[in-house]
Amino acid sequence: MFTGIIEAVGKIANMEAKGGDMRLRIQTGKLDLSDVKLGDSIAVNGVCLTVINLPGDGFWADVSLETLNHTSFKQLKTGSQVNLEKALTPSTRLGGHLVSGHVDGLGEMVSREEDARSIRFKVKAPDELARYISHKGSICVDGISLTVNAVSGAIFDLNIVPHTVLETTVGQWQPGVKVNLEVDVIARYLERLLLGDKAADPKYDSSQEGNITMGFLAENGFLK
The missing domain is CATH 2.40.30.20 (Elongation Factor Tu (Ef-tu); domain 3)
Incomplete structure (x- = not known):
């Protein structure tokens, strides 16, 4: 980790x-x-x-x-x-968030603009990962723990402060560049947990995990 x-x-x-x-x-x-x-x-x-x-x-x-x-x-x-x-140790300060080092997909830099001393980026994630990306949530981009500042569909915004620009490869990011994305592992486990007994069904198509609806939650006792 x-x-x-x-x-x-x-x-x-x-x-x-x-x-x-x-x-x-x-x-x-x-x-x-x-x-x-x-x-x-x-x-x-x-x-x-x-x-x-x-x-x-x-x-x-x-x-x-x-x-x-x-x-x-x-x-x-x-x-x-x-x-x-x-890799972290039991005594490591968890200054970012828990990252597994297992890439979920490739994102693409859509735009880059200066914002005072920071740099703002828009990044396009694969559509199948959009459900895991939330406003003010965490995401790992090329190994960097970052906070999502805004989300619009599969496009999310990042605000990168000067220290991060200096100490990472962020300065090389330009529109069109591909970057490794790892979504918050907690979101993935939560989605799987919500499936309950259906997760053990060999006929279940894992590619449909994002289709959890309000009806599904009510049917399985998550809503009253």
């Missing part, structure tokens, strides 16, 4: 094709690796990767074909900057 508070900006140093997937070497910059060992998890642009080698100035990790197909990793190239966060 992670918090979405970025600890360092790293750089893709090497990319090696490996039997259809990819092996990456990531230079970690100011990230403290003194407590990192083989097998540990580090979030890279919000994607949880496993450390398989520690050459000293960073780490190597394997990236599966599944990850390449469903994240912005397919846009990376040698020299690309990436947001880095080590």
